[in-house]
Each structure stands twice: as structure tokens, then as C-alpha cells.
Amino acid sequence: MDGDTLHSIGELARRTGLTVKTIRFYSDRGIVAPTDRSPAGHRLYGIDAVARLDLVRTLRELGVDLSTIRKVVDRELSLPEVAAAHAEALAVQIRVLRIRRAVLMAVAERGSTPEETELMHRLAQLSEDERRYLIGEFLDAVFGGLDAAPAFAGARRSMTPELPDNPEAEQVQAWVELAELSLDPDFRASVRRMAEEQAAEQARRDTTVPRRDIAAAVRDQVGPALTAGVDPTSPQADPFVASFTAHYAHLLGRSDDIELRTQLATRLESVNDPRRERYLQLLAVVNGWTAPESLAPVLDWSVQALRVRTPGRTSP
Secondary structure (H helix, E strand, C coil), X not given: CCCCCXXXXXXXXXXXXXXXXXXXXXXXXXXXCCXXXXXXXXXXXXXXXXXXXXXXXXXXXXXXXXXXXXXXXXXXXXXXXXXXXXXXXXXXXXXXXXXXXXXXXXXXXXXXXXXXXXXXXXXXXXXXXXXXXXXXXXXXXXXXXXXXXXHHHHHHHHCCCCCCCCCCHHHHHHHHHHHHHHHCHHHHXXXXXXXHHHHHHHHHCCCCCCCCCHHHHHHHHHHHHHHHCCCCCXXXXXHHHHHHHHHHHHHHCCCCCHHHHHHHHHHHHHHCCHHHHHXXXXXXXXXXXXXXXXXXXXXXXXXXXXXXXXXXXXXC
């Protein structure tokens, strides 16, 4: 067939794989106009109609609306401009679908009530500014008045979640649970106590000794005992206990006595709040960080070892 050949709708349908009804629909809307009419009044189309219909079908499969398609085939809009706009719209839709899927998965896994489901949905839909405000308000409650010190300013930054623009479902789920934790008044009070204890500890600390996180310091001292399976209540644990209590005493510039050991046990019990560890785990998922090491076994061992060696003592 040469370029002057005209085709009926039936012929176009066979060449393009579209139905006659679909081609007639596009023709009625001016997207693929007939070139001529047969003596019987039937629409006839030129060879360019095949290319136009192929483009229309492709754009429709990509989700482009008919109004925009008509402007593309009539060259009122460029195809790259339309593709860019629709790619952006699809990105938004994908993000919304990911969020919906994450919330539904969380509801299914947690057996949430309608009220919990509504809260999760609301938290998942927050804008970036709203998320920053929510977490900022939580961190203000925890570190307010303390974060002028470099250590607390750094802790504040390290506890800030940054949900990416196109999060995975598990990141959305982690964000929702983290946000719920940050709204829990009891958790806020617990983390605030930890921060205040750390601030008081630093005020008493020997400034010539490098600053270290207490949980990390205890891990270094107690880790070998835990690995070796030493019972924290046994005499074999004595050298390990003496090592980390002496280290703590040195940090504070104090004597290693019953009072210090009681204070250390209370401090470690506070740090060993499972919600704190959960927050850090969720934070790692949201921010795409490596999962943090669990310090719960070390802290459990240390507190038990200290309590059995300071019977009848209460925290100061």
C-alpha cells in the first residue's frame, strides 16, 4: 500500500489491534480525524492515522488523559513535556500507594483498632514540615534547656528521622511507629530523665577523661563476660563488675563504693528502657542506617550483677 491509500475503520482496527468502537470513539473526539468519506458515507483514514493511533494507545496505557493526548498529536504540547509532567504525577501516586499499603500492613500485623488505624493513617500522611514539627516538639521536650551543650546538640541530630521522598513500605511503617512513640507522654518523660541524668553526670565528670556513652562503656567492659557465659551473680563476675565500676568512678572522679554502684545500677536501668532501643531501631529503618546493636543483654547483665552486690540499697 502506498501513502495515498485510504483505510476504513475496519482496516485500521486490523492494523493497530484496536477495536472499531475504540477508533470511532477517538475519531468522534477529533484525535484521529478521517481524511475522506466513501460514497456510502463511511469514514476513510490516511496512513498517518496508523501512527497516530499507535501513539494514542501508548499514551493511554501510560495513563495520559485524552485531552492531553489530543494536544500532543496536534503538536500543541511536546511529548517530552507531557512525559515529564505525567512522570511527576505518577511519582506522587506511587508514594501515596506505598503509604496506604504500609498503613494497611501495619493494621493487619498489629490488629489495630479503628482509632489506632485513624492515627496511623494521619501520621503517615503528614507533610515533611509537619513531620519535622512533630519530632522537633518531641526533642524539645526531651532536650529543652540541655541541648546547648555539644553532646546534647549531637544527640538531638542523631535522633531526628528523615523520611525519604519515595519511602519503602517498611520505612513508612517505621515512621508511624516512631511518631507514635514520640507522642507517648510516658516515653517522653523516660527519655527526659535519661537526658537529665546524663547532664548531671557530665557536670560531675572528670573533664580530663574523654566523654563516652555509658552504655557503650559498659558494653566494652562487660561484653567478654557475656560472651563467656559468666553468671552475673557468681564470683566469676566480680572482676568484670570491678572493672566497669572502677571505670565509671574514674569518669566521675569519685570513689568506687556502694553508693556509686547503686547509682550506676539505677542509671543503667533507666538507659535499658526497651522503648529507647525500639526508637533507635525504627530511626535506623527510616533513615536507611545500619541496624544498631542491641545493648539490652549487656545492660541486663550489668544491672543484675550490680543489684546482687548492693543488697538493700535504693538509688540516691
